[in-house]
Amino acid sequence: MTGDRGPLEPRSVPPDRAPDTEQPRWRRDFPIDWAEDDYVSRRDLIKYVVLTSGAFAVGHLWLVYKSLFGRREARAPALPVAAVSELPVGGAKTFTYPEGSTPRLLVKTGPRAFVAYDQQCTHLQCPVIPAVEQGKLHCPCHNGWFDLHTGAPLAGPPQRRLPRVLLEVRDETVYATGVEDSAT
Missing domain, CATH: 2.102.10.10 (Rieske [2Fe-2S] iron-sulphur domain)
Structure with missing residues (x-):
């Protein structure tokens, strides 16, 4: 199948397998193509949270160090x-x-x-x-x-x-x- 912008990728089928015209209004307003959705594993999420928290902790430790020893x-x-x-x-x-x-x-x-x-x-x-x-x-x-x-x-x-x-x-x-x- 081709469109105005080139070949179209097939859309994924909604979970209830009903045609697009019978989908609830919220699904028509906010269609999610599960085939294009990025999957983030729990391990990746935890890694991101730990690294971000570590960066905040290092930043706060730097501020404490500067407030204690920053006068020069x-x-x-x-x-x-x-x-x-x-x-x-x-x-x-x-x-x-x-x-x-x-x-x-x-x-x-x-x-x-x-x-x-x-x-x-x-x-x-x-x-x-x-x-x-x-x-x-x-x-x-x-x-x-x-x-x-x-x-x-x-x-x-x-x-x-x-x-x-x-x-x-x-x-x-x-x-x-x-x-x-x-x-x-």
Whole structure:
């Protein structure tokens, strides 16, 4: 038998062996040609389930490992960021360190005390704004709050702390000396 698209393969016979015109409506709407149906053995199904579950378990173990041991410091050449007298207490300045990185935020918390973090929120990369009088950093996009002294999330959707920029004050100048990544 041939059709418009070439030779037709014979269709399988429905289980009740009735002609197509006498089949129930659901069988006419959703015909299943058993000859073309893929057979999956129980062994193949179990193999697929075990491999998929193993992949999920390995992925979760990787996340646990990264959360426990993921914090690391990246050292780069020291970069002068600001003069100690440049900012008032509670003042902030953005900078990039190292070159080509995401924006960083330097905040003066005391006469000679500074903290610096990645300016992007760890939730959806919105810029954080210092609220020094409250001792916090605020992400206005989803009302996230971070501790100003540790970078740890305090409220809102962020779950990870902000990456901290390591600082040194030498000769009345604040230098960025490295970046401590947050655990992922």
